Amino acid sequence: MGNRLALMQPTGKFEIRDLLSGQLVIEKKLPEEPQMTNLYVIQYSDQYLVIPNRSATLRGITIPSIGMQTRLINGNIYALDANSGEFLWQTPASVEGWALPLAQSTDSPVMAFIRQLNPTSTQNRTSGSIRSEVFCMDKRDGRMLMPPREIPGYIRVFNVISDLENQKVTVVADKNHIFEFSVTDQPTWPAAPLRMHAQRAGSTGGAANAFAKGFFEAFGQVGKAVEQRNQKQIQQAPQLPANPEPKALPAKPAKEKPPQAKPVPEKQPPK
Numbered sequence: 001m002g003n004r005l006a007l008m009q010p011t012g013k014f015e016i017r018d019l020l021s022g023q024l025v026i027e028k029k030l031p032e033e034p035q036m037t038n039l040y041v042i043q044y045s046d047q048y049l050v051i052p053n054r055s056a057t058l059r060g061i062t063i064p065s066i067g068m069q070t071r072l073i074n075g076n077i078y079a080l081d082a083n084s085g086e087f088l089w090q091t092p093a094s095v096e097g098w099a100l101p102l103a104q105s106t107d108s109p110v111m112a113f114i115r116q117l118n119p120t121s122t123q124n125r126t127s128g129s130i131r132s133e134v135f136c137m138d139k140r141d142g143r144m145l146m147p148p149r150e151i152p153g154y155i156r157v158f159n160v161i162s163d164l165e166n167q168k169v170t171v172v173a174d175k176n177h178i179f180e181f182s183v184t185d186q187p188t189w190p191a192a193p194l195r196m197h198a199q200r201a202g203s204t205g206g207a208a209n210a211f212a213k214g215f216f217e218a219f220g221q222v223g224k225a226v227e228q229r230n231q232k233q234i235q236q237a238p239q240l241p242a243n244p245e246p247k248a249l250p251a252k253p254a255k256e257k258p259p260q261a262k263p264v265p266e267k268q269p270p271k
Helices: 206-218 220-236
Strands: 004-008 013-018 024-029 036-043 047-054 070-081 093-101 110-117 131-138 144-152 158-163 168-173 178-182
Touching: 004 036, 004 047, 036 070, 110 158, 110 168, 131 168, 131 178, 144 178
Parallel strands: none
Antiparallel strands: 004 013, 013 024, 036 047, 047 070, 070 093, 093 110, 110 131, 131 144, 158 168, 168 178
């Protein structure tokens, strides 16, 4: 960050100061981050990306060796305006178990994350079982630009090339995997910042499941609203009367038997 220093406390107090003058440049109250272990702040001409990182044990996920400074991200990503310090995204993005190469193009609106997935069992560790992944985020609003793409083997070459004159950004993730993005000034539909969760290496459809989980969590409030509306409709629906229990039929009185006549003793003749 040149001559600027960023500081953040677990309580969420965040500030950026000028090292030469000691002047406060940015001061912002972020959500509490009690599990923060280190802080990454990336400076751009119009914004700061603030990443309070947490430590995590992730089996089978490692940082690819690409010859540049790369950090494993486990935490939220906040976007602050470089002048006012106000939030630029409606909510923070969330990334877990993905590596962020820090030396990406500063004028590119595209930010790429990568990782290497290794088998957790030594018996299955062969050169053909190693695979890597890459996904891309839009720094302007935190949305997902490209969901995770699987790359067989290792990522040895990586670069983000920004050609704004021709309105094009190119992400190179290995020599055989090159992704191009067109940059326009046309407005886009609002989108929630992405939420990428770590998936255990070797799980079926790990990347797809991570993207789907993040997508549905980002829009989970819609589902909750629908559920609440349905519950309200159910509560307001007229209740049908319960089936009446069958009434007990009165028992028929038993017929009384007429009393039996007692035998009259015979009269004996007088003696």
